[in-house]
Amino acid sequence: MRSFNFFGRFCSAFHDYPSLSKIIVVSTLSGGSLIAYAEANTNNSNRGHVAHADAITSNSIAHADANTSKKKKVVVLGTGWAGMSFLKNLNNSTYEVKVVSPRNFFVFTPLLPSVTCGKVEARSIVEPIRNIIRKKNINVSYCEAECIKIDPANKKIYCRAARATLNTNSKQGEEFAVGYDYLIIAVGAQVNTFNTPGVEGNCHFLKEIEDAQKIRKNVIESFEKASLPNLSEEERKKILHFVVVGGGPTGVEFSGELRDFVNEDVLKLYPTVQHLVKITVIEATDHVLNMFDKRITKFAESKFLRDDIDVKLGSMVTKITENEISTKAKGSDKTTSMPYGMVLWSTGIGQRPLIKDFMKQIGQGNRRALATDEWLRVEGCDNVYALGDCATINQRKVVEDIAEIFKRADKDNSGKLTVKKFTEIMDDVIARYPQVKLYMKSKRVRNFVDILTEAKGNAAKETIELSIEEFKTALSVVDSKMKNLPATAQVANQQGAYLAKCFNRMEDCEKNPEGPPRFRGTGRHRFHPFRYRHLGQFAPLGGEKTAAQLPGDWVSIGHSSQWLWYSIYASKQVSWRTRALVVSDWIRRFIFGRDASGI
Amino acid sequence: MRSFNFFGRFCSAFHDYPSLSKIIVVSTLSGGSLIAYAEANTNNSNRGHVAHADAITSNSIAHADANTSKKKKVVVLGTGWAGMSFLKNLNNSTYEVKVVSPRNFFVFTPLLPSVTCGKVEARSIVEPIRNIIRKKNINVSYCEAECIKIDPANKKIYCRAARATLNTNSKQGEEFAVGYDYLIIAVGAQVNTFNTPGVEGNCHFLKEIEDAQKIRKNVIESFEKASLPNLSEEERKKILHFVVVGGGPTGVEFSGELRDFVNEDVLKLYPTVQHLVKITVIEATDHVLNMFDKRITKFAESKFLRDDIDVKLGSMVTKITENEISTKAKGSDKTTSMPYGMVLWSTGIGQRPLIKDFMKQIGQGNRRALATDEWLRVEGCDNVYALGDCATINQRKVVEDIAEIFKRADKDNSGKLTVKKFTEIMDDVIARYPQVKLYMKSKRVRNFVDILTEAKGNAAKETIELSIEEFKTALSVVDSKMKNLPATAQVANQQGAYLAKCFNRMEDCEKNPEGPPRFRGTGRHRFHPFRYRHLGQFAPLGGEKTAAQLPGDWVSIGHSSQWLWYSIYASKQVSWRTRALVVSDWIRRFIFGRDASGI
Known part of the structure; x- marks a missing residue:
């Protein structure tokens, strides 16, 4: 909790002294304190469990060099947040690691919307995976191919090399098999069109770097097209009607970027058509940014109103044709259509074909994503193992194990549980079921025992005695706070780091398990279950204003959070190269504006 | 000649004190002296003819504002060197200028080879044409479309809007007509495949920024493919065999860039396949860089030998299939084939379909390029008007006009020409026929009269008397030095600046012509004919070594010319934005190496 408290205090400092942010930006840009903080923070997330990791690793290296043939093969699928984070944190040389991905680079996805209008260059937010690999002292190789089938029975995956740019020679498209001892699936997700007709072929997405580049080219092209001499006013308006489907962080950030581009650069470059631009955001629910605090939602909606961005709430897209987009208001049967020039579809995620097939294969066919246990094992x-956007943790409910927990606590088999008895196993329960901590945090309960006292009508602690039924009722509230983790970079990053730390100490924890005791079986779990720590979330709204939702119910909106955003995003870059490039892109944009070349 | 002498002395200073170069780079990077020099140099190229331009223009602006309807329409086709240079130098507001090009940006083409391997980013060498336009005080608009037909009889061009990235709506592909009073054709050229079978579809070209991006992607892909697990040594070698067809500056520079990339970055990123790389340069003539001084050619060939770049001289490519490239040695009938991974075709230029059609239309069907007179008029x-790579100047021979020149000089109709008589019209002849100056420079003749004395066996000047036949024989040598200007950025740039200056003073020179007297007719030509001033040429050879051929037979090879290259190319950038980007790219590469992400 150290990092959490630090962060909380850090944020409150911003509230009280907004000018602090500038100091921090300066120190970030000069490679100073905040970067050090941010890096330390990531590395510490699960540090509690891996105290001896370094010592063990150095032993392992010596051990491994003597026995290379014994190395266990770890195959990592994917070079996104989860895969990159796993690789960055893995430092146990007893493994032979093979990374398989059709994309030979990592993308800093939170900056993708910045690429769409030229605030940041595409190349500034990518880092070749081989650059990350070659800095490791362990045996890691990379292979540019797509996994097309997983065969868990034979511990093999089948891969196909990516297609070439120009001609088709050079063994492209050939398939080959790779064996594994451990498989780590971190292939991410793809865009979900919800089978809406016309989305494929007419809409832009924003999942990959190529998507962002295409959008940038298309935005410029739209302004060029609208400036052609032989068009009516109506036609120009149509071309310059940008529609964003989905009012989540991606859609909202793109709208803000586009509005900034129009206000700052289009004004100078395309003065004759600037007034014809229209931006529409279509959102199916009642509010944009609905995963954020209500204050942020309200601010975003009123800012968009001022910025002349049309927000259509409670609207579903039913069909998209070459020229028109059709929507239906919630609870109404009437479909309305409007002409558009460009649509960005950013509604939600679906699983890749590889994952869908694999889920059918292992009997998870009707799930939303690959189900894993709390240790990320499929x-x-x-x-x-599976982590990131392609997986969800199927967390065990406390209620499911209630009989075993009761039995373990009720050492004298009296059939009654006192507070004293419960206190003895309380820490084990908290360690085994991450949702307990989550519940306590959300309800601001300081002590787990308070849940029991509350169930008994706030009786005095000493007098409480619960039967198994009463105990079940008391703990059932705890499971109510359980929900799937969001599909964010932050979750994937933490999962990758967690799993790498498990792998770093795999052998050691086999002998000396460090996890909580097994309530259903005997002995202890090898590792602590994965626990997500939410470090906050940003929603840039354009005009150098950002909404930030920080842990501990802190909300910060405006210019100071924009500076915080600059600081954090600069510090979180995976390499000094990308950090330098991103910062210099920001500076370049301040000085020269955005580049409007159609490349 | 001032600039020429300055340049010569400047270069000799480099020879004597190589460390000077570093001082100049520093001053360049800080926006200092050399930039000022380089800019002044460009602007001065034809300054002799346009001394009053500024004064006239300011009058014209006042005049034009009162009579906008009278503005003459100038349509410029193309946004390359010629078009950009014309636009940059035009400052007469009595025109209404419309630029038509499918490419809304200017590309600094000399740095294209640097983009192929990531020394410089694509976006750093492009500048939106609208950025160039909006800095002008005159009426210029831009239209992103391709001219598909020229109708000189009706003074109209027909255009088609460029195709869109995603869907096909928004009036794309529709045709429209644009009328003109003056048409300036500066569309450049395209790659010439010489109808070699298999070139289209299997080869990369290097004319446009997209070509350079594709090559970069393909180079990275080649290394990724060659690193796949399921290949034989033979297959890896094939994938990593890079073939360059054409030993001109582009081909040679690309080979050098690729060799640098392999030595500096591939070594770190793809250590397992680095030794399998092979680079082959195929050149049809007897030497690479054959337009350069022999010392440079020799140095380049021996450097390539040391760098393990295989140079096949006197070899013609006969066919390219998906897997093999076939060549035939000069004077032999035997065809040999070799497997390859990637081919860059950089042999020569051909005309675009628009120009071919237009040439047929105006009866120039069997020419190599659009023929213009010395004033760049088609x-x-x-x-x-036509300029740049799509045009050649069809220069009038002195011998063709010999009778008129003789008659003009022989004022007393004696049928004999003395040196005194000739001296009186000498300057007019030099002004009218640019090849005279060229001949004198190449032969190091200081005085035109020396040509006459030489023809008379170095007789004393006073005694010389020539008949028309003797005069013709004496001057016939002058035409021998006539040749087409090279298809370089330098020529296009100077032509654009020259034409802009003519347009700036069009009205004024109509009344007070400033050109040489017409020998065939009466009166004077409106303007001086276009005269090309060769300012030198670079051939970067890789390994931070560049060969520079400078005016006055100066040749400089090695690290110091590399620094000169950095200085000149930084100073010649069209905007401070691209200058800052290019320089920061160079610095980035020094610090972090090249980016190997496959985007």
Whole structure:
């Protein structure tokens, strides 16, 4: 909790002294304190569990060099946040790691919307995976191919090399197999069109760097097209009607970027058509940014109103044709259509074909994503791990294990649980079921015992005695706070780091398990279950204003959070190269504006 | 000649004190002296003819504002060197200028080879044409479309809007007509495949920024493919065999860039395949860089030998298939084939379909390029100008006009020409026929009269008397030095500046012509004919070594000319934005190496 408290205090300092932010930006840009803080923070997330990791690793290296043939093969699928984070944190040389991905670089996805209008260059937010690999002292190789089938029975995956740019020679498209001892699936997700007709082929997405480049080119092209001499006013308006489907952080940030581009650069470059630009955001629910605090939602909506961005709430897109987009208001049967020039579809995520097939194969066919246990192991599959957007943790409910917990606590088999008895196993319960901590935090409960006293009508602690039924009722509230983790970079990053730390100490924890005791079986779990720590979330709204939702119910909106955003995003870059490039892009944009070349 | 002498002395200073170069780079990077020099140099190229331009322009602006309807329409086709230079130098507001090009940006083409391997980013060498336009005080608009037909009879061009990235709506592909009073054709050229089978579809070209991006992606892909697990040594070698067809500056520079990339970055990123790389340069003539001084050619060939770049001289490519490239040695009938991974075709230029059609239309069907007179006016077409790679100047021979020149000089109709008589018209002849100056420079003749004395066996000047036949024989040597200007950025740039200056003073020179007297007719030509001043040429050879051929037979090879290259190319950038970007790219590469992300 150290990092959490630090962060909380840090944020409150911003509230009281907004000018602090500038100092921090300066120190960030000069490679100073905040970067050091941010890096330390990531590395510490699960530091509690891996105190001896370094010592063990150095032993392992010596051990491994003597026995290279014994190295266990770890295959990592994907070079996104989860895969990169796993690789960056892995430092156990007893593994032979092979990374398989059709994309030979990592993308800093939170800056993708910045690329769409030229605030940041595409190349500034990518880092070749081989650059990350070659800095490691362990045996890691990379292979530019797409995994097309997983065969967990034979511990093999089948891959296909990516297609070439120009001609088709050079063994492209050939398939090959790779064996594994451990498989780590971190392939991410793809855009979900919800089978809406016309989305494919007419809409832009914003998942990959190429998407952002295409959008940038298309935005410029739209202004060029609208400036052609032989068009009516109506046609120009149509070309310059930008529609964003989905009022989540991506859609909102793109709208803000586009509005900034129009206000700052289009004004100078395309003065004759600037007034014809229209931006529409279509959102199916009642509010944009609905995963954020209500204050942020309200601010975003009123800012968009001022910025002349049309927000259509409670609207579903039913169909998209070459020229028109059709929507239906919630609870109404009437479909309205409007002409558009460009649509960005940013509604939600779906699973890739590889994952869909694999889920069918292992009997998870009707789930939303690959189900894993709290240790990120795919359910029903040995030695296969899944993390990031392609997986969800299928967390065990406390209520499911209530009989075992009761039995373990009720050492004298009296059938009654006192507070004293419960206190003895309380820490184990908290360690095994991450949702307990989450519940306590959300309810601001300081002590787990308070849940029991509350169930008994706030009786005095000493007098409480619960039967198994009463105990079940008391703890059932705890499971109510359980929900799937969001599909964010932050989750994937933490999962990758967690899993790497497990792998770093795999052998050691086999012998000396460090996890909580097994309530259903005997002995202890090898590791602590994965626990997500929410460090806050940003929603840039354009006009150098950002909404930030920080832990501890802190909300910060405006210019100071924009500076905080600059600081954090600069510090979180995976390499000094990208950090230098991103910062210099920001400076370049301040000085020269955005580049409007159609490349 | 002032600039020429300055340049010569400047270069000799480099020879004597190589460390000077570093001082100049520093002053360049800080926006200092050399930039000022380089800019002044460009602007001065034809300054002799346009001394009063500024004064006239300011009058014109006042005049034009009162009579906008009278503005003459100038249509410029193309946004390359010639078009950009014309626009940058035009400052007469009595015109209404419309630029038509499918490419809304200017590309600094000399740095294209640097983009292929990531020394410089694509976006750093492009400048939106609208940025160039909006800095002008005159009426210029831009239209992103391709001219598909020129109708000189009706003074109209037909255009088609460029195709869109995503869907096909928004009036894309529709045609429209644009009328003109003056048409300036500066569309450049395209790659010439010499109808070699298989070139299209299997080869990369290097004319446009997209080509350079594709090559970069393909180079990275080649290394990724060659690193796949399921290949034989033979297959890896094939994938990593890079073939360059054409040993001109582009081909040679690309080979050098690729060799640098392999030595500096591939070593770190793809250590397992680095030794398998092979680079082959195929050149049809007997030497690479054959337009350069022999010392440079020799140095380049021996450097390539040391760098393990295989140079096949006197070899013609006969066919390219998906897997093999076939060549035939000069004077032999035997065809040999070799497997390859990637081919760059950089042999020569051909005309675009638009120009081919237009040439047929105006009866120039069997020429190599659009023929213009010395004032860049297309022959047989009123008010149409052509410049850059799509045009050649069809220079009038002195011998063709010999009778008129003789008659003009022989004022007393004696049938004999003395040196005194000739001296009186000498300057007019030099002004009218640019090849005279060229001949004198190449032969190091200081005085035109020396040509006459030489023809008379170095007789004493006073005694010389020539008949018309003797005069013709004496001057015939002058035409021998006539040749087409090279298809370089330097020529296009100077032509654009020259034409802009003519347009700036068009009205004024109509009344007070400033050109040489017409020998065939009466009166004077409106303007001086275009005269090309060769300012030198670079051939970067890789390994931070560049060969520079400078005016006055100066040749400089090695690290110091590399620094000169950095200085000149930084100073010649069209905007401070691209200058800052290019310089920061160079610095970035020094610090972090090249980016190997496959985007």
